[in-house]
Amino acid sequence: MNIPLLDLKAQYSQIREEVQAAINEVMESQHFILGPKVQELEEAIASYSQTKYALGVSSGTDALLLALMALEVGKDDIVITTPYSFFATAGCVARLGAIPKFVDIDEKTFNIDPEQLKTMLNSLTPDEHKRLKAVIPVHLFGQMADMEKILPICQEHNVPIIEDAAQAIGSECLLNGQVKRAGSIGAIGCFSFFPSKNLGGIGDGGMVVTNDPVLYEKMKIMRVHGSSPKYYHKFIGGNFRLDAIQAAVLLVKLQYLDTWTAQRQQHAKAYRTLLENNASVQLPPCIHDETNAPKHHHIYNQFCIRTEKRDELKNHLQENGIATEIYYPLPLHMQECFRYLGHRKGDFPKTEKAAATSLALPVFPELTKAQMEETVKVIHQFTS
Numbered sequence: 001m002n003i004p005l006l007d008l009k010a011q012y013s014q015i016r017e018e019v020q021a022a023i024n025e026v027m028e029s030q031h032f033i034l035g036p037k038v039q040e041l042e043e044a045i046a047s048y049s050q051t052k053y054a055l056g057v058s059s060g061t062d063a064l065l066l067a068l069m070a071l072e073v074g075k076d077d078i079v080i081t082t083p084y085s086f087f088a089t090a091g092c093v094a095r096l097g098a099i100p101k102f103v104d105i106d107e108k109t110f111n112i113d114p115e116q117l118k119t120m121l122n123s124l125t126p127d128e129h130k131r132l133k134a135v136i137p138v139h140l141f142g143q144m145a146d147m148e149k150i151l152p153i154c155q156e157h158n159v160p161i162i163e164d165a166a167q168a169i170g171s172e173c174l175l176n177g178q179v180k181r182a183g184s185i186g187a188i189g190c191f192s193f194f195p196s197k198n199l200g201g202i203g204d205g206g207m208v209v210t211n212d213p214v215l216y217e218k219m220k221i222m223r224v225h226g227s228s229p230k231y232y233h234k235f236i237g238g239n240f241r242l243d244a245i246q247a248a249v250l251l252v253k254l255q256y257l258d259t260w261t262a263q264r265q266q267h268a269k270a271y272r273t274l275l276e277n278n279a280s281v282q283l284p285p286c287i288h289d290e291t292n293a294p295k296h297h298h299i300y301n302q303f304c305i306r307t308e309k310r311d312e313l314k315n316h317l318q319e320n321g322i323a324t325e326i327y328y329p330l331p332l333h334m335q336e337c338f339r340y341l342g343h344r345k346g347d348f349p350k351t352e353k354a355a356a357t358s359l360a361l362p363v364f365p366e367l368t369k370a371q372m373e374e375t376v377k378v379i380h381q382f383t384s
């Protein structure tokens with residue numbers, strides 16, 4: 001049985017007519033960049049993420065870049081983040097000439113460890129503290145970082161939070177007893193509509209969300225090269241615009257997002273039961289007790305197990321036609337382009353362990369019970 005990691009064709013076949021009608025509407029309008037469709041999507045995403053404002057941008061990477069630019073991150077500034085993420089999280093910081101400072105993950109959650117974040121913040125010299133411009137927690141694989149602990153720590157140090165919610169649209173956590181959605185807690189939240197994300201476009205796209213009217217206005221201007229009015233440039237921005245055709249397709253898909261999320265959650269639950277008794281496999285961490293967790297506390301952009309013989313298991317699954325993926329094989333502090341930061345192996349042991357043992361299994365909404373059972377059967381075969 002051939003089982004892909006993600007089956008976008010299966011998804012498309014369910015919504016083909018609606019998507020094609022939406023694309024046709026844009027074609028007939030010949031209005032391709034920003035405009036009413038993008039605005040409609042912005043309003044829908046702001047509402048979905050429980051924020052006041054949203055701005056459609058060219059990608060998740062550009063969402064992060066725009067957020068950092070709006071917070072005036074520049075040369076020699078410091079931004080704290082996790083070394084266990086997609087490259088863009090730290091790449092955007094470095095592109096602006098700032099220094100990414102890493103804090104190891106909590107192995108229970110895969111997300112930045114609040115205790116170590118606190119230690120890092122308290123250990124900054126007064127000069128470093130002056131250059132500290134932001135903290136970027138990443139809600140990795142669809143589960144939010146421990147914002148209940150991170151928020152007060154950052155408030156105490158008066159440093160704004162940018163939430164990298166590229167993998168976590170709609171995911172929820174509890175904050176002071178209230179259910180909060182990814183992107184709504186920090187100064188700015190960033191989403192990606194890369195096709196493999198839970199809400200994926202038909203190309204690149206992203207969104208920034210905020211509750212701050214000043215940051216909103218600034219990012220809106222920066223999105224169009226900092227020009228306001230047109231051809232008069234207040235800031236140095238960039239071309240961070242979203243296309244109308246992406247917005248039109250995303251508006252169609254947004255209607256299905258909760259259903260797809262519920263399907264991913266059902267698959268995760270089924271995997272947990274099927275893999276429960278396999279001592280060689282560690283199930284994905286969950287910070288919340290499922291019984292009193294918010295409904296969307298984990299949206300399973302990825303379902304990552306951990307196992308010692310990870311590479312061998314991946315090969316065994318591949319030989320049996322089952323696709324898996326490693327997120328991410330090389331932690332950010334070990335990347336060649338960051339050699340100048342002076343890190344070495346062993347600096348962030350929890351991250352390095354996760355990178356060496358984690359394996360993402362297929363968890364896409366259209367996955368069938370038979371496909372899941374087959375996947376687990378092949379895993380059991382290998383580990384027994």
Ligand SMILES: *Cc1c(COP(=O)(O)O)cnc(C)c1O
Pocket residue numbers: 059060061062085086088089138164166167192193194204205206
């Ligand atoms: C996908 C992703 C990004 C970048 O988004 P793009 O739309 O691909 O530019 C940033 N951070 C994380 C954690 C991601 O998963």
